[in-house]
Amino acid sequence: MPNPQENAAAEEARLLARSGAGDREAFRLLYARYSAPLFSLAVRMVGNIGEAEELLQDAFMKVWRNAASYDPRKSRPFTWAVTVMRRTCIDHLRRRSRLPVTTPLLEDDTAIDRSGGDVVRRSAEASEDSELVRGAIAESPPNQRRALELALFSGMTHAEIAGRLGQPVGTVKSWIRRGLLDLRATLTEPTP
Amino acid sequence: MNTQLEELACLYVLDRLDARERAAFEARLAHDPDLAATLREIEASLDRSVRALAQHEPPAGTLERIEARISGSRQAAAEPPSRGAAPMWAAAARWGAAAAVAVGVGLIAVRSLQRAPAEGRPFVVVVGLDSLRSRLAEVPVQERPRDADASFIQLATLAERFWEKPDDLPFRLDSAGQSGRGYALFDPGSNQGFIAIRQLPAAGRGKEYRLWLLDTASGKVREAGVLPAAAAAGGLYFFSVLPATSAKPGSPDFFVTAEDTGSPLSALPRGKVVLGESRS
Numbered sequence: 001m002p003n004p005q006e007n008a009a010a011e012e013a014r015l016l017a018r019s020g021a022g023d024r025e026a027f028r029l030l031y032a033r034y035s036a037p038l039f040s041l042a043v044r045m046v047g048n049i050g051e052a053e054e055l056l057q058d059a060f061m062k063v064w065r066n067a068a069s070y071d072p073r074k075s076r077p078f079t080w081a082v083t084v085m086r087r088t089c090i091d092h093l094r095r096r097s098r099l100p101v102t103t104p105l106l107e108d109d110t111a112i113d114r115s116g117g118d119v120v121r122r123s124a125e126a127s128e129d130s131e132l133v134r135g136a137i138a139e140s141p142p143n144q145r146r147a148l149e150l151a152l153f154s155g156m157t158h159a160e161i162a163g164r165l166g167q168p169v170g171t172v173k174s175w176i177r178r179g180l181l182d183l184r185a186t187l188t189e190p191t192p
Numbered sequence: 193m194n195t196q197l198e199e200l201a202c203l204y205v206l207d208r209l210d211a212r213e214r215a216a217f218e219a220r221l222a223h224d225p226d227l228a229a230t231l232r233e234i235e236a237s238l239d240r241s242v243r244a245l246a247q248h249e250p251p252a253g254t255l256e257r258i259e260a261r262i263s264g265s266r267q268a269a270a271e272p273p274s275r276g277a278a279p280m281w282a283a284a285a286r287w288g289a290a291a292a293v294a295v296g297v298g299l300i301a302v303r304s305l306q307r308a309p310a311e312g313r314p315f316v317v318v319v320g321l322d323s324l325r326s327r328l329a330e331v332p333v334q335e336r337p338r339d340a341d342a343s344f345i346q347l348a349t350l351a352e353r354f355w356e357k358p359d360d361l362p363f364r365l366d367s368a369g370q371s372g373r374g375y376a377l378f379d380p381g382s383n384q385g386f387i388a389i390r391q392l393p394a395a396g397r398g399k400e401y402r403l404w405l406l407d408t409a410s411g412k413v414r415e416a417g418v419l420p421a422a423a424a425a426g427g428l429y430f431f432s433v434l435p436a437t438s439a440k441p442g443s444p445d446f447f448v449t450a451e452d453t454g455s456p457l458s459a460l461p462r463g464k465v466v467l468g469e470s471r472s
Contacts, residue, residue: 014377024259024262031255036248036249036257037245038244039250040245040246040248041245041247043248049248053250055249056254057258057261058434060258061262063260064258069338069389072217073221073228074204075231076232076235076239078239078248079205079235079239081236094417095415095417099203117449119219132240133240133241133243137241151206151213152241152242173199173203174199176202177198180202180237180238181234181237182203183231183240183241184237
């Protein structure tokens with residue numbers, strides 16, 4: 001029997017297919033589901049609410065234009081949208097010709113909140129899930145955690161991360177792989 | 193699942209594979225259920241990491257602005273973004289108004305490229321660059337790319353061909369008496385391209401080379417990126433630019449300037465033009 005995440009992914013894949021066919025209502029439903037996490041990702045990557053909004057617009061324009069090419073065999077719908085958002089932010093950061101000083105995932109983000117964004121009210125379930133993720137990352141070795149954060153949110157290439165951390169590229173790749181797999185293992189453990 | 197495949201799956205999810213590696217990974221994915229399962233789990237890790245960030249709602253009216261852009265509403269395009277953020281290329285547009293005058297004088301346009309990318313036969317714009325001038329040409333391509341990835345592969349293939357066989361270029365790269373030479377390939381449909389540097393002097397201390405796209409109809413300039421220091425030794429580099437804000441963009445021209453290292457976003461091109469038409 002499909003789990004709730006699989007059901008949600010299937011529904012979002014249908015919304016993408018409908019958006020690709022020009023269905024504005026489906027596109028609005030996708031926006032309702034994805035805009036807050038993608039906007040939060042953009043805020044985290046570029047560190048500026050105004051720029052993040054511009055980039056969110058650009059990313060959703062790409063979602064609209066490219067929805068018809070989405071292939072569910074290659075990625076989950078949300079992962080596909082995250083990739084679109086990350087690419088948009090990374091292109092922007094590279095044009096800006098400097099990389100942001102990334103902050104740890106565990107850091108309180110209220111400094112960003114004060115600049116104008118409205119914090120989303122989150123369900124208890126979503127909050128618990130976030131706590132699990134944060135806990136898993138907090139428990140990981142510092143180098144592994146830093147490499148994963150840079151890989152996810154800085155826009156740096158692996159070679160650039162290696163340079164920043166003063167480690168060989170192979171070591172950095174290994175830390176990133178280990179970080180993602182450790183996170184996966186934690187998240188798949190049954191809740192007591 | 194072996195370590196190498198897991199690492200490949202991580203790189204795929206993090207969008208760190210090049211076009212060829214990605215195509216090979218997806219080909220394997222199609223008939224390897226274990227790899228597909230591992231990929232799904234890594235994707236779940238990424239997705240939940242994103243959802244674990246402190247969540248912010250986008251400013252009110254963002255969806256309406258996106259829908260207005262989809263509809264091509266000029267009124268919405270002119271509306272300033274909320275919270276006082278300046279449009280990214282507003283400053284460049286001010287410079288562009290003056291630059292447009294110079295464009296008409298020295299630019300050697302091989303052919304008119306006024307056609308909108310969505311109409312007519314698909315083509316890639318090729319711009320020959322040396323230290324004195326630009327030369328524009330269009331190279332027909334077999335089919336219109338269905339998305340940005342397909343465009344990337346098409347451009348990369350063409351860029352590699354021109355790199356290996358410069359005689360296939362629609363113009364001759366004349367190096368006599370020039371301090372720099374190269375060319376840019378650009379797909380107006382996906383707003384991405386490659387710049388090939390064949391010859392370029394070192395940027396010098398405190399300077400970096402920046403690539404710019406000039407819309408020759410409106411005179412608006414878009415920054416296309418910073419060339420790595422190693423570019424002076426020659427090479428092929430990918431770039432992408434924001435879409436043109438004009439409903440009918442003109443021919444894209446390119447030029448490279450030497451700017452102060454670390455100049456801020458949206459800084460105007462102020463440094464010496466080292467490749468492309470001189471505007472001094």
